[in-house]
Amino acid sequence: MRMLIQWRTLFIGIAMVIFFATTAMGAKTHLKMGMVLEPPHLDPTAGAAAAIDEIVYANVFEGLTQIDQNGTVQPALAKSWDISRDQLTYTFQLNTGVTFHDGTTFDSDDVVFSLTRAMAKDSVNAQKGLFKTISSVKKQDSHTVIIQLKRPTGSFLFNMGWGDAVMVAKETVQKNKSTPIGTGPFKFNKWVKGDRVELIKNKSYWGNPAKLDKATFKFIPDPAAAVNAMMAGDIDAFDNFPAPESLSQFSANSRFKVVIGNTEGETILSTNNTRAPFDQLKVRQAIAHAINRQAIIDGAMFGYGTPIGSHFAPHHPAYVNLTYTFPYDLETAKKLLAEAGYPNGFKAAIKLPPPSYARRTGEIIAAQLKKIGIELEIVPVEWAQWLDQVFKKTDYDLTIVSHTEPMDIGIYARDRYYFNYKNAKFQALMKQLDQTVETKKRYALLATAQKILAEDAVNGFLFQLAKHGVWNKNIQGLWANSPVQANNLTQVYWTK
Amino acid sequence: MLWLIHACGDSTMVKQLKEVLQDGLYNRKFIIGSSITLLFFAMALLSYTWTPHSVEEINIAVKLAKPSLEYWLGTDHFGRDIFSMLIFGARNSVIVAMVAIVIGMGVGVPLGLIAAAKKGWIDETIMRFNDFTFAFPALISAIMITAILGPGSVNSIIAIGIFNIPVFARITRGTALSLWKREFILAAKSAGKGSIQISLEHILPNASNILIVQATIQFALGILAEAGLSYLGLGTQPPAPSWGKMLNDAQTFIHFAPQLAIYPGLTIAITVLGLNLFGDGLRDVLDPKLRRSR
Numbered sequence: 001m002r003m004l005i006q007w008r009t010l011f012i013g014i015a016m017v018i019f020f021a022t023t024a025m026g027a028k029t030h031l032k033m034g035m036v037l038e039p040p041h042l043d044p045t046a047g048a049a050a051a052i053d054e055i056v057y058a059n060v061f062e063g064l065t066q067i068d069q070n071g072t073v074q075p076a077l078a079k080s081w082d083i084s085r086d087q088l089t090y091t092f093q094l095n096t097g098v099t100f101h102d103g104t105t106f107d108s109d110d111v112v113f114s115l116t117r118a119m120a121k122d123s124v125n126a127q128k129g130l131f132k133t134i135s136s137v138k139k140q141d142s143h144t145v146i147i148q149l150k151r152p153t154g155s156f157l158f159n160m161g162w163g164d165a166v167m168v169a170k171e172t173v174q175k176n177k178s179t180p181i182g183t184g185p186f187k188f189n190k191w192v193k194g195d196r197v198e199l200i201k202n203k204s205y206w207g208n209p210a211k212l213d214k215a216t217f218k219f220i221p222d223p224a225a226a227v228n229a230m231m232a233g234d235i236d237a238f239d240n241f242p243a244p245e246s247l248s249q250f251s252a253n254s255r256f257k258v259v260i261g262n263t264e265g266e267t268i269l270s271t272n273n274t275r276a277p278f279d280q281l282k283v284r285q286a287i288a289h290a291i292n293r294q295a296i297i298d299g300a301m302f303g304y305g306t307p308i309g310s311h312f313a314p315h316h317p318a319y320v321n322l323t324y325t326f327p328y329d330l331e332t333a334k335k336l337l338a339e340a341g342y343p344n345g346f347k348a349a350i351k352l353p354p355p356s357y358a359r360r361t362g363e364i365i366a367a368q369l370k371k372i373g374i375e376l377e378i379v380p381v382e383w384a385q386w387l388d389q390v391f392k393k394t395d396y397d398l399t400i401v402s403h404t405e406p407m408d409i410g411i412y413a414r415d416r417y418y419f420n421y422k423n424a425k426f427q428a429l430m431k432q433l434d435q436t437v438e439t440k441k442r443y444a445l446l447a448t449a450q451k452i453l454a455e456d457a458v459n460g461f462l463f464q465l466a467k468h469g470v471w472n473k474n475i476q477g478l479w480a481n482s483p484v485q486a487n488n489l490t491q492v493y494w495t496k
Numbered sequence: 497m498l499w500l501i502h503a504c505g506d507s508t509m510v511k512q513l514k515e516v517l518q519d520g521l522y523n524r525k526f527i528i529g530s531s532i533t534l535l536f537f538a539m540a541l542l543s544y545t546w547t548p549h550s551v552e553e554i555n556i557a558v559k560l561a562k563p564s565l566e567y568w569l570g571t572d573h574f575g576r577d578i579f580s581m582l583i584f585g586a587r588n589s590v591i592v593a594m595v596a597i598v599i600g601m602g603v604g605v606p607l608g609l610i611a612a613a614k615k616g617w618i619d620e621t622i623m624r625f626n627d628f629t630f631a632f633p634a635l636i637s638a639i640m641i642t643a644i645l646g647p648g649s650v651n652s653i654i655a656i657g658i659f660n661i662p663v664f665a666r667i668t669r670g671t672a673l674s675l676w677k678r679e680f681i682l683a684a685k686s687a688g689k690g691s692i693q694i695s696l697e698h699i700l701p702n703a704s705n706i707l708i709v710q711a712t713i714q715f716a717l718g719i720l721a722e723a724g725l726s727y728l729g730l731g732t733q734p735p736a737p738s739w740g741k742m743l744n745d746a747q748t749f750i751h752f753a754p755q756l757a758i759y760p761g762l763t764i765a766i767t768v769l770g771l772n773l774f775g776d777g778l779r780d781v782l783d784p785k786l787r788r789s790r
Binding site for chain 2: 222223227299366378379380
């Protein structure tokens with residue numbers, strides 16, 4: 001009998017603990033977010049990998065300006081700015097009371113340091129082009145900075161909002177790759193390599209504080225594992241779900257919300273323009289004619305995605321629809337190949353990075369090009385190999401990758417970019433675009449640029465990547481679109 | 497096999513074959529195993545002349561179709577015919593497993609014979625080297641080799657073949673050592689035959705039964721290893737279909753199109769089961785001791 005009573009009290013005790021624990025908890029304050037790729041390091045000013053920005057942009061690091069979810073420029077560390085009449089002098093007023101996570105204050109000296117470092121000759125910044133119009137950065141007083149430009153630059157405020165232009169502190173900059181120190185509403189907590197990065201709330205944030213106490217970014221490269229992790233609740237949200245075929249299953253489940261949005265990701269069949277036979281315009285045009293974009297979108301992306309005909313995002317106002325510049329037509333494709341001297345086609349290799357969109361699209365393209373006699377050997381590569389062999393050494397024939405940077409048509413004017421595309425006319429056009437401020441004129445130039453790329457069939461332009469967001473229905477504040485590479489968690493909260 | 501014929505002479509050979517077949521008819525394992533194995537080889541051969549659909553043809557319009565007269569087992573996520581892919585996958589499996597066994601036997605059996613015949617430091621060197629190779633689990637060493645040489649079916653053949661070498665070397669040496677103690681070998685020795693000659697003329701033919709049985713087991717393991725490597729993306733590369741790769745592709749569809757995983761999974765399971773039964777049955781049938789006791 002005594003035993004029985006003891007058990008009963010114990011049971012009641014446990015029940016009460018559970019009851020109070022659940023009622024006292026209220027809404028959750030910890031968000032676990034899934035990501036496909038792990039970043040190589042965490043310094044956005046020293047690397048091109050999108051995964052870096054997807055963790056630290058706006059959360060840990062902030063710039064003078066910031067790009068919001070609609071792609072427009074918002075004040076960030078600079079609370080306001082004045083632009084001189086000749087468009088050459090920008091005077092930024094900085095917010096006061098801003099401190100870095102290590103406690104040091106943020107002021108004009110940090111702006112001068114960050115921008116001078118990014119502009120420097122030995123800078124390792126992945127987007128040095130953002131800073132090339134700056135002629136000088138000067139401190140006027142502790143919270144006023146004057147930036148002089150070499151020429152009027154229409155996109156300057158937007159450029160300053162990129163993850164590559166964030167503000168860093170002189171004292172901690174060397175260690176940002178492993179322990180990033182910024183000014184953002186989240187502080188870096190720890191990085192378990194191969195598994196996750198943890199951020200915690202910055203209690204002494206200068207602005208509107210974060211609503212979450214903790215954010216974890218968990219790396220799950222395998223789509224099947226991602227489905228299971230979502231279903232089991234190990235992950236609360238996936239910004240861009242790697243397996244589009246499983247979206248229907250999430251939207252049918254009342255626990256989840258599926259939000260399809262835009263990305264800046266032009267998915268292209270990148271072509272080595274200096275390697276034979278791809279150096280021949282007719283060969284590239286034949287390939288463009290042989291690609292059935294809708295079949296690729298249906299087969300690889302399960303219908304999510306918009307076909308494109310040039311390197312430009314369809315939701316941008318300056319977009320021109322060039323999808324049918326080279327319509328799907330096998331006869332014309334074969335004729336063009338014959339004219340180029342390959343009546344029986346040829347053999348080439350296609351190197352495919354790990355994401356499933358690339359691997360699947362690659363398989364479909366190989367089958368499609370086979371119909372005009374081009375035999376593609378499929379070579380799957382890991383990201384590190386891809387970055388080294390394809391991106392750095394341009395040792396490849398064809399590859400498939402999504403270019404997720406916003407407004408990145410300028411990469412075609414770069415001297416040593418991995419497409420090896422050289423067109424003086426296009427380069428001149430980009431220079432002209434740089435110096436044009438008026439929106440209408442800019443759009444006209446952008447339209448011409450799109451047409452040149454489409455007609456030159458520089459790459460096989462396939463589709464604009466859709467953003468398949470999947471998250472718990474009780475989460476509010478995640479972005480539907482991704483105008484920049486970011487998972488901005490500053491305004492995210494749980495309703496329950 | 498050549499040595500078997502050579503050793504037995506024509507009349508005994510025929511007699512022995514007849515006995516084997518007679519025994520086989522009473523052995524259930526042998527019957528089931530050999531019919532599954534025959535079916536599997538028939539599938540592999542069939543792929544050279546006919547498949548219902550082309551396995552490389554992608555037809556998105558009919559993706560994930562249900563089984564029908566046109567597509568007997570339905571289609572996969574690219575609209576490829578699953579039945580055709582299974583038939584074609586059988587060919588890949590046979591080639592990989594078979595060549596791997598040829599590598600394993602070609603290197604392993606001579607090594608085992610030499611070790612047993614020469615003894616001493618030669619034996620020690622060969623066997624310790626074998627132990628070293630054997631210490632790595634099969635799939636781990638295969639992953640290691642394909643990681644160094646790069647993915648692809650040729651490299652997976654090499655990897656599985658290398659794993660087969662110590663298996664055959666060990667079993668050959670063990671059998672040979674017990675044979676070397678027998679009287680007829682002593683007789684051959686006193687007749688003045690050298691150790692190489694004895695190994696080839698007397699040891700190998702008498703070890704062949706055991707080697708054949710081991711080969712069928714290694715064959716089944718080879719198929720499993722090939723499927724495992726292809727599943728990991730290290731074996732057969734697309735667009736060539738392979739059972740392991742089909743399983744990998746099916747992963748993300750498992751919640752709403754489980755048939756994509758079930759068909760190749762079942763095929764692998766049944767084939768490996770059949771080969772193992774065949775090997776077991778063959779051992780029973782070929783082993784003179786077991787035969788006598790019945």
